[in-house]
Amino acid sequence: MPSHHETLGSVPNGDDAPTSIAFKRRFLRRMIFVLTGGMFLDGYILGIVGPVSAKLTADLGVSTFWEGAIAAAALFGILFGSPLGGWAADKYGRKPLFMLDMGLFLIASAMQFFVTSPMQLFIVRLMMGVAIGAEYSVGWPLMSEFAPARLRGRLMGVTLVAWYVGFMIAFAVGFALNESTHLGWRFILGTSTLIAVVLFFARLGLPESPRWLWNQKRTDEARAVARRYMQHAADMADVECESTEDCAGIKILFCRRYWRATLFMSLFWFCAVTPYFAIATFADSVLQKYGLGGGLAGGIGLSAVAVAGVVLTVLLIDKIGRRALTVPPQWLCTVVLAVIGLWPSAPPMIVLALFLAFSFFNAGYNTLTGIYPGEVFPTEVRGVGTGFAAAVSRVGAGLGTFLLPWSMSHLGTSTSMLVAAGVAALGAAVSQWLAPETKGKSLTETAAGYSH
CATH class of the missing domain: 1.20.1250.20 (MFS general substrate transporter like domains)
Structure with missing residues (x-):
């Protein structure tokens, strides 16, 4: 009679086996880390602006128009990045967008160290917003498609905790660095780059969504990914109930x-x-x-x-x-x-x-x-x-x-x-x-x- 672990798609060859329960749990923890990290970054880049706004405004000679534009740049970027990223994630897959959006964020965040005008800062923050918008469109679907049904709500809800925590930590970090050090506002804004580097490398090697693969009629790949990474037999079986319709597009x-x-x-x-x-x-x-x-x-x-x-x-x-x-x-x-x-x-x-x-x-x-x-x-x-x-x-x-x-x-x-x-x-x-x-x-x- 097969053991409980075997019925969930694992093989009886130790905790380090690629299909063991321990392996799948480590994968789920890694997925949670990188997805909550994306939402943490969203809150962080919005919260870090406030503490340095006065120095930034004085240094760049920012007018009231550009002050509002810079503050809202990330929101504008999300407005465009979300539907565009969602369309691309449905058409080309979750995995490539998952890497592309963090790569774009990493580049844009690093560019904050070198801005010399209000327009440059606006464009950089706009690019960061586009990346975060794409993260919304691929991160939450990816989490829902891998999370066990019994824990899906809790795991996806944790990403919102990360957003609020990111906002608050950014404000605290920005305030402390601004008041207690001689670091410039460019460096303080650029602290998001370090977080982005960690998240980018943590995402390397993550798999494509088995549900997206099935929807694309790549059924053998979908079954292989589901067996390797999903813990419960019912969740694996549900992958095979997916539609195979091609419906990508906002209309x-x-x-x-x-x-x-x-x-x-x-x-x-x-x-x-x-x-x-x-x-x-x-x-x-x-x-x-x-x-x-x-x-x-x-x-x-x-x-x-x-x-x-x-x-x-x-x-x-x-x-x-x-x-x-x-x-x-x-x-x-x-x-x-x-x-x-x-x-x-x-x-x-x-x-x-x-x-x-x-x-x-x-x-x-x-x-x-x-x-x-x-x-x-x-x-x-x-x-x-x-x-x-x-x-x-x-x-x-x-x-x-x-x-x-x-x-x-x-x-x-x-x-x-x-x-x-x-x-x-x-x-x-x-x-x-x-x-x-x-x-x-x-x-x-x-x-x-x-x-x-």
Whole structure:
């Protein structure tokens, strides 16, 4: 009678065998490291700018236009890199894009050491954003396609923890180097290069997705990769249930078969990040409007609470399911923002408690933006679907960041918070209608719910 290890595709020749359970676990840990590293880099390059912005502006003679453009350059890059990278990942495979995006990021990050003008810095940061956008479109699909079904939500959610941690560490590193050393702003910005070097070499030799191989009718290769790297027989068998249709292209996302997944992911993601980016970016000034000073303390407090929300969601995602952590928290955030908007004379501590509650629950359901795309889009459009939804979300992030100062100045703080509540309500309504429950299901099952 075969042993348990043998039934999972391993061979009884020791823990160092290429198909042993120990080998497969080491591979999964490596995959988690390189994928979370990509998201860590995204948070890092956004968080590192703030501490050096004053020196950067003075040294390069940056105008207000270029100051805003440089700050938003990475977001613009993600807007274009996500759908382009997703299309390429579906057409040419996950593996080449996985190396190409980190290679592009590494080159662009190193170029920060040598910039001499605002335009050069804008172009370099734009290239970094394009690389990160492609990382969204290939990293999450690759994680979903290798992760065991029972752990998929938790493992994909960890990538969002990495984003928030990357942002906070970047701010701390930037602040410490800027205040305590004589290192210039170019070196501080360029610290992301070291992380990129480690991740680039850690990705060498990683395999192609067996699901993508099967979709491309390369069935023998798909079976070989699945047997070598996947731990559970059910996950291996599910690879052979993949479609072999060739559907690469953004236009296909709006056909009868895929439009519901596209609508849900795009609007849910848009409505999740728009109020977050607006409020988190201008946390200190927003809190000051309500009589809550304290310099950076308010913003750091909101970020710390957000990390707690993501961590709790990751711990619960594979236990209580997706919908319970998606729909109710959005309605709760709608109510919280509405109360802030409708009660302008509320005591400052109540306002602070409400903002902290918003930050906690919003970060919780934002975690699902890193989990749902890999599940609701089938393999043939998983990359381009994820990329398109990510691009739509960056439009929301940009609008929220750009419009909040104008809105607070021209419409008032209360009205601005009510607009944010309306955005949250739209996301809640769309999720109430379309958010599926995918806990514990195979990728074939999760995608099937939107494919008919």
